[in-house]
Amino acid sequence: ASDWSSDVCSSDLGITGGIGSGKSTVARIFSTLNIPVYDADSHAKNLMTTDKILVAEIIREFGTLSYQSDGALDRKFLAEVVFNDPGKLSRLNSLVHPRVDLDFEHWVSRQASAPYILKEAALLFNSGASKKLNKIIVVAAPTEVRIERIRRRDGRTDDQIKKIINQQMDQQEMEHRADYIIRNDGSELVIPQVLRIHQTLINLAS
Numbered sequence: 001a002s003d004w005s006s007d008v009c010s011s012d013l014g015i016t017g018g019i020g021s022g023k024s025t026v027a028r029i030f031s032t033l034n035i036p037v038y039d040a041d042s043h044a045k046n047l048m049t050t051d052k053i054l055v056a057e058i059i060r061e062f063g064t065l066s067y068q069s070d071g072a073l074d075r076k077f078l079a080e081v082v083f084n085d086p087g088k089l090s091r092l093n094s095l096v097h098p099r100v101d102l103d104f105e106h107w108v109s110r111q112a113s114a115p116y117i118l119k120e121a122a123l124l125f126n127s128g129a130s131k132k133l134n135k136i137i138v139v140a141a142p143t144e145v146r147i148e149r150i151r152r153r154d155g156r157t158d159d160q161i162k163k164i165i166n167q168q169m170d171q172q173e174m175e176h177r178a179d180y181i182i183r184n185d186g187s188e189l190v191i192p193q194v195l196r197i198h199q200t201l202i203n204l205a206s
């Protein structure tokens with residue numbers, strides 16, 4: 001039994017970590033254990049074209065050029081607008097976050113049979129979402145390892161990757177706030193770490 005005030009699963013957890021830490025990779029391991037995973041960043045991208053209320057708000061705020069004639073988001077236009085103006089970026093986030101929160105709540109209500117669920121996001125701590133989540137898993141790896149992974153995955157330059165890392169929360173700070181830490185730096189096998197946390201959560205849920 002849990003004191004979490006919901007009629008659905010016993011708990012919802014966040015999984016986060018800096019760019020290249022391997023949070024998506026680790027989340028996939030939880031998926032193979034039948035744990036539902038909500039990928040907040042990809043849902044946010046989707047909702048920006050499918051959520052009529054959000055679309056209307058984006059057009060009102062940033063103009064009709066935000067969308068192409070076929071309804072697709074004009075990412076290049078919007079990126080140019082928001083990345084040159086921090087005020088506009090936070091305005092965009094303040095439109096998107098509540099709609100993602102709502103979508104997440106609907107999604108959670110459909111996962112009634114799961115012992116627990118995972119919400120995956122790069123910005124769990126910064127957005128205030130961590131307060132609503134029961135526990136947080138942080139995936140950790142040293143900066144050099146993360147840069148190497150992202151260089152290979154995305155073909156970005158070291159400077160571009162470092163810029164993103166500098167915008168994110170410091171890894172030590174993340175670890176400090178974590179309930180569980182998964183070390184994805186090659187020092188320890190990842191799957192046994194996932195299984196240990198999974199077993200703990202199953203025990204808590206039953």
Ligand code: ATP
Pocket residue numbers: 017018019020021022023024025026122149150153184185186190
């Ligand atoms: P982002 O914040 O960009 O979404 P992420 O934290 O979700 O990144 P992943 O996409 O899971 O990170 O991993 C980044 C890259 O590193 C991927 O190409 C992944 O396959 C690779 N990777 C992750 N963990 C390991 C590992 N233990 N060994 C080797 N490669 C790994």
